[in-house]
Amino acid sequence: MMILNxxxxxxxxxxxxxxxxNTVLNNRTKEKLTSINPEMHLRxxxxxxxxxxxxxxxxxxxxxxxxxxEDGIVNTIGEILxxxxxx
Amino acid sequence: xxxxxxxxxxxxxxTWDNLxxxxxxxxxxxxxxxxxxxxxxxxxxxxxxxxxxxxxxLDSDFTESELINLxxxxxxDEFIKPVEKSNLPILSSKSELIKKLSxxxxxxxxxxxxxxxxxxxxxxxHNFNSITRFVKVSGRNEKSIWGFAYNPTHMAGIQVFFxxxxxxxxxxRLFGLDTKKIYNxxxxxxxxxxxxxxxxxxxLLPCSEVILSVERITSGGEKFNEKTFQQLNEIFPNxxxxxxxxxxxxxxxxxxxxxIFSVRPEYEHLIHIxxxxxxxxxxxxxxxxxxxxxxxxxxxxxxxxxxxxxxFRFLNRKSEMINVGGYKVNPLEVEEAIFAxxxxxxVRVYSKSNSxxxxxxxxxxxxxxxxxxxxxxxxxxxxxIQEFKIPRIIRFVDALSTTRTGKLKRN
Numbered sequence: 075m076m077i078l079n080x081x082x083x084x085x086x087x088x089x090x091x092x093x094x095x096n097t098v099l100n101n102r103t104k105e106k107l108t109s110i111n112p113e114m115h116l117r118x119x120x121x122x123x124x125x126x127x128x129x130x131x132x133x134x135x136x137x138x139x140x141x142x143x144e145d146g147i148v149n150t151i152g153e154i155l156x157x158x159x160x161x
Numbered sequence: 162x163x164x165x166x167x168x169x170x171x172x173x174x175x176t177w178d179n180l181x182x183x184x185x186x187x188x189x190x191x192x193x194x195x196x197x198x199x200x201x202x203x204x205x206x207x208x209x210x211x212x213x214x215x216x217x218x219l220d221s222d223f224t225e226s227e228l229i230n231l232x233x234x235x236x237x238d239e240f241i242k243p244v245e246k247s248n249l250p251i252l253s254s255k256s257e258l259i260k261k262l263s264x265x266x267x268x269x270x271x272x273x274x275x276x277x278x279x280x281x282x283x284x285x286x287h288n289f290n291s292i293t294r295f296v297k298v299s300g301r302n303e304k305s306i307w308g309f310a311y312n313p314t315h316m317a318g319i320q321v322f323f324x325x326x327x328x329x330x331x332x333x334r335l336f337g338l339d340t341k342k343i344y345n346x347x348x349x350x351x352x353x354x355x356x357x358x359x360x361x362x363x364x365l366l367p368c369s370e371v372i373l374s375v376e377r378i379t380s381g382g383e384k385f386n387e388k389t390f391q392q393l394n395e396i397f398p399n400x401x402x403x404x405x406x407x408x409x410x411x412x413x414x415x416x417x418x419x420x421i422f423s424v425r426p427e428y429e430h431l432i433h434i435x436x437x438x439x440x441x442x443x444x445x446x447x448x449x450x451x452x453x454x455x456x457x458x459x460x461x462x463x464x465x466x467x468x469x470x471x472x473f474r475f476l477n478r479k480s481e482m483i484n485v486g487g488y489k490v491n492p493l494e495v496e497e498a499i500f501a502x503x504x505x506x507x508v509r510v511y512s513k514s515n516s517x518x519x520x521x522x523x524x525x526x527x528x529x530x531x532x533x534x535x536x537x538x539x540x541x542x543x544x545x546i547q548e549f550k551i552p553r554i555i556r557f558v559d560a561l562s563t564t565r566t567g568k569l570k571r572n
Contacts, residue, residue, distance in 0.1 A: 100536065101535065101536070101539055101553070103536075103539075103540065103543075117339050117340060118339055118341065124360055124364055124486055124517055124518060125485075125486075125518070125548065125549060125553065127364075127517045128486075128515045128517040128518040128521045128553060129521065129553040129554070131515065131516055131517055132513065132515065132521055132553065132554055133554075141516050143516040143517050144516055145388075146363075146366045146367045146388075146392065147363060147364055147366055147367065147517070149340075
């Protein structure tokens with residue numbers, strides 16, 4: 075059972091994003107996350123490199139049909155959620 | 162302080178005096194150079210030039226099986242030899258070092274490896290003249306401070322290194338750092354010149370800062386889009402932004418400030434266009450193991466914009482190489498590595514366009530056993546090929562989407 079940010083326990087999108095991030099981390103044999111929050115920085119906090127970011131955008135696009143990096147690189151989880159919410 | 166190299170990731174701050182001391186104290190030499198530390202690589206190249214010996218540059222992340230494929234060895238200790246002190250003059254100053262570098266290179270050549278078209282990376286060697294053909298040494302360049310944004314064992318990195326070295330400039334490592342550190346390094350060191358792939362620049366965006374020290378931004382290796390160009394212009398308002406066309410075989414050949422490349426008149430006779438494909442004369446090439454005809458077909462399809470002066474625009478590549486953030490990946494090499502895992506019945510490696518890297522490597526796999534998972538395949542590939550060659554999207558299928566009767570479509 076994954077533990078999520080308290081206020082967003084019922085946020086399906088956040089659960090999905092956490093799962094996608096964990097797939098990318100697992101693929102590089104990096105440690106999985108137990109939770110995410112909007113302030114988390116994709117590169118500085120989660121440790122993604124450009125290959126990971128490229129994979130992340132493909133996996134999110136497969137799920138939500140939107141390229142999160144289309145208008146430039148996004149840096150935080152909050153920015154991803156905002157793009158997806160505004161879809 | 163007169164910095165030669167600053168590399169915060171390896172905790173290095175070396176002055177030109179440190180470099181000269183280390184060179185003067187060198188007692189052994191190994192033609193093979195495989196190191197993650199930029200200073201070690203650069204010092205190795207400089208030492209090879211001074212003693213006029215070949216240097217073979219290996220990526221620090223080559224796997225053991227890649228090393229054996231490429232060089233026949235995975236350990237290079239047996240190649241260590243003492244440096245003949247009589248061949249290594251004692252240096253006293255930076256200007257003396259730079260002067261000696263260009264004078265002592267009769268036998269010297271540098272060998273590096275590039276993705277070949279046959280499935281195995283191929284060896285390309287350059288002598289001093291061909292590697293420094295486009296180096297501009299002048300008083301104007303004396304004060305340049307280079308942001309180093311390439312792998313130091315790849316062609317583009319070596320060319321930036323020589324441009325900085327022969328002008329006695331400082332090199333500040335930016336490659337592989339996170340965005341915040343990159344900006345800090347650019348500002349703290351007043352970097353004036355950056356040469357990098359479009360992917361490197363894309364990862365710097367968006368940014369609300371304005372940095373005035375940067376005078377020149379060069380980009381190459383994949384297509385640079387208009388939006389990135391505009392955003393960079395806002396961050397670096399004093400920078401002239403240039404696209405270059407370069408290859409491992411020939412190094413930098415052309416530059417442009419938009420998507421139209423013009424050829425300098427003195428090189429026009431060495432460029433040939435046939436069926437809209439770009440051919441370059443063998444005299445512009447490094448030497449490879451395979452025989453090169455008089456004209457080398459680059460595999461690039463171009464549109465001829467004007468004949469005199471010669472100008473053209475790149476349309477696409479005819480070859481099947483996949484450009485992943487400036488690194489060329491040969492799908493055949495990746496397929497071969499996947500096939501080496503027992504239980505793989507068929508595989509197709511292809512590319513998908515990607516907003517971060519330009520392209521991303523994907524594959525479809527037909528496996529005979531349920532034991533093979535995405536993770537087991539990845540773990541296996543990590544011991545076989547470099548990380549950027551490993552497919553990021555792996556689909557297990559019952560049959561490939563196209564048959565093996567003809568060539569598999571990769572896009």
